[in-house]
Amino acid sequence: MHTRFPNKFLPYILLSPSIVIVLIFFVVPSLQSIQQSVYRSNISGTRQIFVGLRNYEQLFSTPEYLNSLQVTALFALFVVGVGLALSLFIALVANQRYAGFTIYRTLLIWPYALSPNIAGVIWGLMLEPTIGMLTNAVGFVGIHLNWRGDAASALLFIAMAATWKMLGYNIIFFLAGIQGLPREILEASEVDGANQWTKFWKITFPLLSPTTFFLFIMNTLYAFFEGFGLIHVTTSGGPGYATDLMVYKLYRDGFIAMNTGFAAAQSVVLLLIVASLTFLQFRYAGRHVYYGG
């Protein structure tokens, strides 16, 4: 039990700026999103008409929205799957104690400082259809990438840029996780003669699961919410609708087409996604703690 100061009002004064900001700019607008999602403007935009769940019905019967769900799912799958596997592998190797490895570890986290849209611009050049160095490199083995004209290339391009941007963040956490593993257990397995592969799958990977799970949640949130700038500055959702992520479609409907009810329904879908991920995080993170602290 910690010492408490007896003041009655001071804690409220200390907390009030945060609480007021959260209520005004986060909680109330989110509730308004829910409210707006069951209304629709009349043609002149002067009146709001209650339409119940019609915005949602329309949303899930519009091929464009279903497409953006699919695009976002594929994007998230790549960002989470490739991103976590690659950064875990790099962190495992980087954690070894050889000369010079401290320097490597420092250099690996640099992309953390960049934004997804900057990542997009740089990868946009490296994958530029005519002069991009990666385009030309893979061209030699018969793969033709053209993110301006070809749907699959475009999706691959934004997924690669977004994944690269998160490498630094993921590697920091995996390194911290690996360094927090109980050394006795890892050493005992070496005495037992377990080979590297068995040791990884049977011991290291399960012990790391809290870190992996945390990063799974953070990367999924990132894929669903942070891709906007990347799309806006490079593909604008194209070619066609090949890279029309949910956040980008939401922006188009809410701020270009000015269809607020429709946009609000999309906001609510995103809210449900965050809510379920947060719920998962609390459920799972509570149960799987392998080491104390």
Next chain:
Amino acid sequence: MTLLNSHRQFSPLRLGRALSAHAVMVFAVALTLFPMVYALLVSTQTTQEYYTFPPNLLPGTGTLHNFAVAFERAALARLVFNTTLISLAVAFGKMILSVTAGFAFVYFDFRGKLVFFIVIFLTHMLPVPVRIVPTFQLMDQLGWVNTYWALTIPFFASATGTLLFRQLYMTVPASLADAARIDGAGPLQFLWNIIVPISRTNLMALFLIEFIYMWNQYLWPLIVANAETTRVIQVGLKVLIATDAAVEWNIVMAGVVVAMIPPLIVLLLTQKSLITGLSLFEEK
């Protein structure tokens, strides 16, 4: 340069392992750093110099021209000014509100503690896209569209920071506060004289995280502050790319370099604290 730990005996197998570990690391570092280095190289090259295959990986002769054009075309100076201003304001705002909130949660008993805690935690669950249209409408009603207010005030509350400091203060020995009370120090004196100084590493970590977070904002500044006076650098760079003619990548990369350098400098200066800070977040 030794590749192996000195206390280990030499063996070809170990040497092989060390070499392959180094090879993997060189590949990994190339993967993370090369795109940034390449952006920097292209920003120095003339069109003829970068428009080649195989790619030209030497510094070029177009540096001054590229940066001059980028600064002029995108009004980069103003963008850098705006973005620096709001990033500093938000980082410091979050630092202050997080310390005071963390302090209130640990050192006081009051009604509604759990509710307050949940309310602050909600910021985590309500990213911009979830409330984008109503929040924009609110900015409009407040007259905050195209002002710095819209880019700072709504960002001041921080669940991350509050959790970070609450966690830190729970590990502070109770004897410190007891001693302060016996000495007759009030809570605010205790906060300023004891709590703030022991928060230094975490404050630095939070500054780094929030400065970078704010520097890299895109969607919100685009919809709410896309006027010349308040535009931020992430949004402003699009001007360089959205040309009717072919993209001039050397000019674009000059802009990219300007947008990359401030957050990179902040990262390099405070990298050590980041690792402490981030690993605290994970544990919650």
